[in-house]
Amino acid sequence: MPLELKALSATNYPTRGIRETPRVCKLIDVSTCIGCKACEVACQEWNDTPVAETYPYTGSYQTMPDLAHNFWNLIKFREAERDGNLHWTMAKYQCMHCEDPGCLRACPAPGAIVQYTNGIVDFVQENCIGCQFCIMGCPFNVPKLSPRSQKVYKCTLCSDRVAVGLEPACIKACPTGCLQFGTKRQMLERALKRVKQLRAQGFSQASVYNPPGVSGTHAIYVLPFGNRPEDYGLPRDPSVPWVVSLWKGPMKTVGSALLLGGVLAAGLHYLKFGPQRVERKD
Amino acid sequence: MKPKRRRKRVTKSVACELASHAPEGAEIQRYNLRERLIHWTVATSFLYLLLSGLALYSPRLYWISSLLGGGTNTRIWHPYAGVVFFLAVSIMTVNWRRCLWLYPEDWEWMRYTWSYITHGEEGVPESGRFNAGQKTLFWMQALSGLALLLSGVVLWFPDKFSWEGLGTEPQPYSPGASSPGLAGILTHEVFAIVSMGCITVHLYMGLFATPGALRAMVEGKVTEAWARTHHARWYKRVMGISL
Structure with a gap:
């Protein structure tokens, strides 16, 4: 399943490759996340991005306050009150790999941001000029600038692994099956099935998070309280600015x-x- | 020492009206060395800003960045050139504030703008050192420069600006122009277009439409006939002819 170009930043000529590849997708079933952070560690390991900074304890189990240039996969630990009960939610956060990526549209450097036909949006640091327009263009606040290299980094959906037929590192590490990987169609089917189960269990607002404002994403969520995506640290109705x-x-x-x-x-x-x-x- | 300084300042304040009194038929000094130096500093920094800005503005013009040392160099140096440009324009504004101020006669001149453009029969009022068109163009450029500087600073240090203020926990963005950087981009682009429109007019007037204007800015001198044709009131004042 080779990587084929679909779109290049700041490029006017056609870029689409000749091969048809299946569109891939990551499914994050928040209802089965136990907050073990195995995905965070696996991401660090595979991408070889050691975190040097430490942060003072803020009263949360969350590893970092936010994603960082060398930290692309973060489980957001949040507390929310619903129907008089306190809910403690854990939701993995990373690049959503939008079908219509705001970062790619905002980028002025040809080929610094690429979108593959399989849906992965990847940053090519050697073409990046460090202007940070992608950061402004992202509706999810994902890309981060490295103060050292003055280039922007984010989750690659392990494009290097996916290109050779492997699943992303975070998926491989997940012990509960909360994280799954496959084609977009497969993942949507599974997500809808899981939503049906949750609704039957009493989570009447359970839904799939696949925001249409960015033409859908290649990382989708099952949210038990789908009417309140903010509780999981997800924007309500994201779109390209x-x-x-x-x-x-x-x-x-x-x-x-x-x-x-x-x-x-x-x-x-x-x-x-x-x-x-x-x-x-x- | 002090009285001498004071005296110099007085001279400076009328510097824009002043040019060496020349005998009939001779050439008149229009811009002194200092004015030319500032003009060409503004011009050089503007040219760099224009080229580097265009490279970042449109993918079709990104190739310009390779003439400027690559995209990263272009991104790094563009804001510094902006600071140089802004400082030079500020000095220019202070120096020329009197000759560039719009007086009642300038509003009168503007009624004849179309006649001026089409070299019409209708008599365009005589203008001072700068005509009302030049003044308007200058103020449009200067105000664009200010807007470009302010929005440019936001784009230069986007992480230092947020609507919520520094240090707050990053919240998931709501759609739309939620980042100050986006407002910066919009402002920067609008005023860049205004500025490029102004420079088109300025370059056309200076290089093509007014023979002698370029020489005035390079050598500092114009012929008497030139002064009489284009800036009659200024000419009379310089020559000591009463109005």
Whole structure:
């Protein structure tokens, strides 16, 4: 299952490869997460990204306050009150691998962000210029800048493993089956089945988190309280920021038209009226 | 020492009106060395900002970055050039504040803008050292420069700005322009377009439409006829002809 290009950042010519590959997906069933952090460790191990920083204890089991340039997989531990009961939720957080990635749209460097036909969105650090526009374009607040290399990093969905037919490291490490990996269709089917089970068990609001604002994601969730994604640290209705769409779309067209029009108008003026010569003294 | 300084300052404040009194037929100093130096500092930094900005603005123009040492170099140096540009424009604004201020006669001039553009028959009022069009263009550029600087700082240090304020726990974003960086991008782009529009006019006027204007900014001198044609009120003042 080789990696085939689907889209390249800041590139106007067609980039799509010739092979058809299945679209992959990670399923995170929050209802079966026990917060063991095996996925965090596996991610660190496989990607060889040791965390140097330590943080003062904040009253939470959470490893880090947020994702970091060298920490791409974080279980968010959150407390939420629902129906008068305190709920302690654990939900793995990482790059969502959007079908319509805001980071890729915002990126000005050709080939610094790539999207493969299998759905993985990957950062290519050698093409990255460190402008951080991807950080602004991401509706999930995922990409992080390394202060050392001045490049941006995030979860690769283990594209190197997936390319050779292996599952991502976090999936392999999960002991409860909370994390699963397969084709998008398979994972959606499994997620819906699990939602049905949860509803039967009394979680009437259980649902699949596959946000349509970014045309769906290649990491989807089963949320027991699907009406409250914020409780799991997930944005309610994420979409590519309208500024990015405006800036990379109509504004570019209008701006270029205005500028070219200005140059053309100047040329036309020169031909029609010519330069203003100095008056001869009478 | 002190009185001498004071005296110099007085001279400076009228520097823009002042040019060496020249005998009939001779050339007139239009820009002194200091003014030219500042102009070309502004121009050089603007050119770099334009090229590097265009490279980052459009994928179709990204190739310009290879002329500037690659994308990363372009990204690194663009903001520094912006600071140089802004400082130079600030000095220019202070130096020329009097000759660039819009006076009632300038509003009068603006009524004849179309006539000026089309070299019409209708008499365009005589202008001072700068005409109202030049003044307007300057202020549009200067204000764009300020907007570009402010939004540019946000883009330069995006992690230092957040609506919630520093140090708060990162919350999942709500959709839309939730990051100050996005507001920065929008502002930066709008004013970059304004600025590029202004520079198109300025370059056309300076290089093509007004022969003698480039020489004025390079050598500092214009012919008397040039001064009389383009800036009659300034010419009369310089020559000591009463209005």
